[in-house]
Amino acid sequence: MNGRYRTLFDFGGKTVIVTGAASGLGREISRALADFGADVVIADKNAPGLRKVAAELEPAAASVLPCPTDVSVPEQVDALVSAALGVSGRIDALIHCAGIGGRSPAVSYPMELWDEVISVNAGGTFLCTQAVGRVMLEQENGGAIVNLSSIGGMVGKPGSVGYQVSKAMEIQIAKSLGVEWGPHGVRVNSIAPGLFMTETIRAETEKEPDVNADFMKMLPRGRAGELHEIVGAALFLASDAGSYVTGAVIPVDGGALAW
Amino acid sequence: MAGQYSTDLFRLDDRVALVTGAASGMGLRAAYGLADAGAHVVAADVNSGGLDEAVAAMRAEGYRVTGAVADISDQEQVAQMAETAESVSGHVDVLVNCAGIGARGVARDYPLELWRKVIHINTRGSFLCARAVAPGMIARRKGSIINIASCAAAVGWPGSVGYQVSKAGLGQMSRSLGVEWAPYNVRVNSIAPGSVDTPQNQQEEAREPEYFAERLRRVPMGRRAQPEEVVGAILFLASDASSMVTGNLIATDGGYIAS
Numbered sequence: 001m002n003g004r005y006r007t008l009f010d011f012g013g014k015t016v017i018v019t020g021a022a023s024g025l026g027r028e029i030s031r032a033l034a035d036f037g038a039d040v041v042i043a044d045k046n047a048p049g050l051r052k053v054a055a056e057l058e059p060a061a062a063s064v065l066p067c068p069t070d071v072s073v074p075e076q077v078d079a080l081v082s083a084a085l086g087v088s089g090r091i092d093a094l095i096h097c098a099g100i101g102g103r104s105p106a107v108s109y110p111m112e113l114w115d116e117v118i119s120v121n122a123g124g125t126f127l128c129t130q131a132v133g134r135v136m137l138e139q140e141n142g143g144a145i146v147n148l149s150s151i152g153g154m155v156g157k158p159g160s161v162g163y164q165v166s167k168a169m170e171i172q173i174a175k176s177l178g179v180e181w182g183p184h185g186v187r188v189n190s191i192a193p194g195l196f197m198t199e200t201i202r203a204e205t206e207k208e209p210d211v212n213a214d215f216m217k218m219l220p221r222g223r224a225g226e227l228h229e230i231v232g233a234a235l236f237l238a239s240d241a242g243s244y245v246t247g248a249v250i251p252v253d254g255g256a257l258a259w
Numbered sequence: 260m261a262g263q264y265s266t267d268l269f270r271l272d273d274r275v276a277l278v279t280g281a282a283s284g285m286g287l288r289a290a291y292g293l294a295d296a297g298a299h300v301v302a303a304d305v306n307s308g309g310l311d312e313a314v315a316a317m318r319a320e321g322y323r324v325t326g327a328v329a330d331i332s333d334q335e336q337v338a339q340m341a342e343t344a345e346s347v348s349g350h351v352d353v354l355v356n357c358a359g360i361g362a363r364g365v366a367r368d369y370p371l372e373l374w375r376k377v378i379h380i381n382t383r384g385s386f387l388c389a390r391a392v393a394p395g396m397i398a399r400r401k402g403s404i405i406n407i408a409s410c411a412a413a414v415g416w417p418g419s420v421g422y423q424v425s426k427a428g429l430g431q432m433s434r435s436l437g438v439e440w441a442p443y444n445v446r447v448n449s450i451a452p453g454s455v456d457t458p459q460n461q462q463e464e465a466r467e468p469e470y471f472a473e474r475l476r477r478v479p480m481g482r483r484a485q486p487e488e489v490v491g492a493i494l495f496l497a498s499d500a501s502s503m504v505t506g507n508l509i510a511t512d513g514g515y516i517a518s
Contacts, residue, residue, distance in 0.1 A: 005295035008491050009269050035264035060262055175517040182479025182514040194503075220441030225503045232268060232500025241269075241491025244453075244484040247517025248510045255441045258434035258506025 008241040011038035012062070015088045016238065017080065018042050019071055019098035019128055022049030024198035025148060025230045026097030032231035033095075033238075034061035041084040043069040044098065063087060071098045071124035074131075081131045090139045093238040094132040096125055096147040101200055102163040103211075114162040121166035125173055133177065133186055142185025146237045147174060148230075151192045151253050157215065167192075171249050178247025187246040189237045194253025196225040220255035269498045272297035275351050276497065277344040279331055279388055280358030282309035284457030285407060285486045289355050292490035293497060294322040298353065301344040303327040305358070331358050331384035341391035350399060351392045353497045356385040356406045356429075361463055362422040374421040381425035386432060389447070393436075397443040405496045406433050406449040407489070410512045413451060418470065426451075430508050437506025446505040450492045453512030454483045480513030 016033050020026030021042035033040050034057040042057070044050040047068035054066040065087060069080045084091050102117035104110060125147050136143030152160065153167030174190035181188060195201065195215055201224075205212055216224065233252050236242050251257045276293040280286035281302035290300045294317065302317070304310040307328040314326040325347055329340035344351045362377035364370065389404050396402025411423035412430035433449040440447060454460065454474060460483075464471040475483065492511050495501050510516045 003295060004487075005292040005490055005494070008292075008494065009266055032264040032268075035262060036266060178514045179479040179518040183481045185480075220438045220505065221444075221503065222442060228263065229503035231264060232495055232498070232502070233504065235268070236491060236495040236500065239491070241495065242511075243491070244480065244488035244511045244513050245492070245509070246480060247514035248512075250504070250509055251507050252501075252503050254503050255437050255506040259438050 009036065009235055009239045011036040011239065014092035015039045015041065015084060015090060016093040016095065017084050017091060017132065018095045019069065020044060021097070022046040022053055024097070024200060025193065025196060025227060027053050028227040029095055029097060029231055029234045030057060032235060034064065036235065037062055039063045039087050041065045041067060041080070041087060043067045043071070043080050045070050071128055072120045074127055077127045077131045081135060085135065091132055091135050091143060093144045093146070094128060095234050095238055096128050096145070098124055099148070101160065101204065102166070103160045103204065105159055106161045109161055117162040118166045118169070121163070122169035122173070125170045129173060129177060129188065133181060136186045137181065137184050142187070144238045144242065145186065145188045146234055147190050149190045149192050149249070151194050151251050151257050154192060154249070154251070154257065159211070174249065175247045182246050187242065189242070189245060189247065190249045191230070191233045191237065192249050192251040192253065193230060194225060194251065194256045195219065196227060196230065198227065218256055218259055220259050223254065225252065225254060268500045269494050270297050271353065271498055274298045274353060275301060275344060275347050276353035276355065277301045277303065277340070277351050277392060278355045278357055279303045279329070282306045282313050284459055285452070285455060285489050286355070286357035287313055288486040288490055289357055289493050290317065290324065292494055293353065293355070294324060296494050296498065299323040299325070299347055301325045301327055301347060303329045303340050303358070305330045331388055332380045334387055337387045337391050344392070345395060351395055352402060354388060354392045354404045355493060355497070356388050356404070358384060359407065361419070361459060363419045363463065363467070364421070365418055366420045369420055377421040378425045378428065381422070382428040382432065385429055389432070389436060393440065393445060396445045397440060400444045402445040403497050403501070404436070404445070404447040405493055406447070408433070408449040408451050408508060410451050410453045410510060410515050412449065412508060413510070413516050416474065433508065434506045441505055446501070448496050448504060448506065449508045450489060450496070451508050451510040451512060451516065452484060452489050453478060453510070453515040455486055455489065456483045457486055477518065478513040478515050479518050482513065484511060484513060
């Protein structure tokens with residue numbers, strides 16, 4: 001028995017793709033994976049931002065490979081997967097954080113915004129999950145896929161119906177594929193963050209100071225999440241520590257859902 | 260920011276973790292896992308013979324562990340158990356409520372004594388334990404309580420209504436206490452294991468092989484969990500890795516609830 005649990009969260013020798021890695025939660029999770037010794041493949045639409053993150057991760061990570069990618073374009077997702085396979089010949093985990101917001105009152109919600117947010121968030125999640133899943137289903141020991149959804153995909157908040165529908169879809173992707181690929185050792189789970197002070201949320205709050213005021217009042221912990229508070233759940237689900245967890249949603253929300 | 264994270268994120272050095280039901284099965288695995296993470300474990304169980312053996316085995320392997328014989332359905336014994344845990348170094352940082360019993364029986368003939376007993380031990384007993392350690396946690400503004408519930412807190416199975424109601428109650432207790440104690444940085448969450456290979460479950464399966472085979476057929480991952488596979492979720496919830504997670508239920512069920 002002695003010491004068998006000490007390596008539960010290890011990422012040494014593991015190749016992990018993180019999308020949406022140039023900023024916010026994706027960047028923070030990439031930092032953690034680098035510190036945990038993973039070979040990190042980082043993807044984002046924002047190429048200059050991605051290069052900056054890559055330079056930052058270099059000293060800690062086993063290796064870093066930046067791959068500028070628009071996750072809503074199938075060819076680009078395929079290219080990302082090929083590049084990742086070049087690192088070690090396998091992909092142990094995908095942590096899919098890429099996504100966009102989409103605020104607007106429902107009565108006048110522009111259909112272009114609806115289409116875009118669903119295409120990028122839900123479509124992008126599916127494309128990445130499917131492309132990586134194809135690799136994982138064929139490789140020994142399967143793999144782990146984690147997508148970052150939102151508690152906005154489980155409860156309603158006023159003013160961003162398209163976004164919330166896209167997030168509910170992401171959660172269902174985790175459930176459906178978690179079940180479909182469970183027999184083959186490919187785990188698919190979702191993390192549902194509550195309010196985190198990312199650049200996006202900060203910008204939103206500056207534009208509409210009251211937008212999150214009510215939300216803040218609903219947080220039992222009385223504060224928004226710090227970026228570093230997302231990484232534990234991601235590392236748990238992506239590592240061997242989560243070996244029997246699939247099709248699950250873990251809210252990291254300071255208790256907002258339970259409230 | 261590189262180097263901010265290390266596997267220390269999941270460490271529990273200098274912390275005291277109280278585990279009930281620690282003489283066997285999941286509780287014993289939890290005790291080993293928490294000890295591997297660096298905690299001083301206070302192992303509690305009603306079965307004093309089994310507990311002595313478990314504590315002796317852990318000590319022989321060099322772990323810091325203290326035994327506490329306690330029937331969690333008895334308030335005085337729970338108070339004494341909490342006192343023993345506090346006396347280790349003046350603080351209890353983690354409580355894992357793992358003690359519990361099964362209680363199969365068809366609903367039509369479900370004996371009311373069995374109904375009362377299973378709720379008395381599984382739900383009320385866990386509440387007593389949580390309340391016994393909470394004052395110290397609240398005073399120190401630090402603590403994590405983990406209730407081992409069951410998939411049966413979220414879905415129904417035929418043939419054990421009392422057990423399932425007791426576990427659903429435990430799930431709700433985690434939400435209620437999670438919200439109520441969030442302002443004091445005391446987090447309360449539950450874990451919902453599916454079918455786990457424990458001695459207790461093996462006995463039940465031997466009695467009703469067909470029923471349990473059918474349940475296993477419905478597990479997307481197609482196998483039972485090893486008791487070890489609940490440890491990852493426990494270490495995640497016990498450590499600072501989950502600092503923003505409270506009032507939640509994490510399923511370690513091979514995809515059962517999602518399906």
